[in-house]
Amino acid sequence: MVSVLKRAIAIAFILIIGYWIASALSHVPFGADKMLVGNYYLQHVENQTGAINAVTAIVVNYRGFDTLGEVTVLFIASTGVAALLWERKRKRTARTEGTIVLTTGTRLLFPFILLFGSYIFIHGHLTPGGGFPGGATIATGFLLMYLAFTTYRIPHRGFEVSEGLAGMGYVIVGLIGLAVGGYFLFDWIWQTWKIGTVGNLVSGGFIPVIYTLIAIKVGTELSGIVDNMLREGSS
DSSP states (O other): OHHHHHHHHHHHHHHHHHHHHHHHHHTSOOSTTTOHHHHHHHHHHHHHHOOSOHHHHIIIIITHHHHHHHHHHHHHHHHHHHHHHOOSSEEEOOOSOOOHHHHHHHHHHHHHHHHHHHHHHHTTTTSSOOHHHHHHHHHHHHHHHHHHOTTOOOOHHHHHHHHHHHHHHHHHHHHHHHHHHSSTTOOHHHHHHOOSOTTSSSOSTTHHHHHHHHHHHHHHHHHHHHHHHTEEEOO
């Protein structure tokens, strides 16, 4: 009897919430003529940012401060994983290397994975892509190296320095915008100098610069997480 009553209360609660949501949505003005913000982006994105990819422009330019917060969240997650799994002496848990197919394929594919990841973030202002998917693609290359070779380890010192410099670079680009344009992450490269031609690789204002910094930071942090998870403490 008690369980039936609980279910009835839960169903009633869901129906009430659903009714409230439906009522709220019924007053939302849908339609192309009502999407003022979306139309503004589509109409002004090339002139204001120099980018062809409107999604990229919104993520890095119009809401760049939020993207900086996302990068910070990833940094905190990476630091948390390192803190939870930290031990003074750690080693790989794998006992044998991958098959000859895996090791040979890894040697052949690894440089192409890095190249493809670089293409994704370098062309983020022109085609679908950007710093996050580009950095994640690069990290999969290092994951493949870990899966193929038991003795492989990422160069921690170089990765840590690169990660720190990339994060600092992102903030410095934003502070330069604050000094030049009056607010943080003002696109001083495009708005001030109009460097490049819309549609060419050299365009997009500071978007390619920021995406390069994000890709370095995301790639190094995800690779560090992989390294921490594939090694365990040794006595």
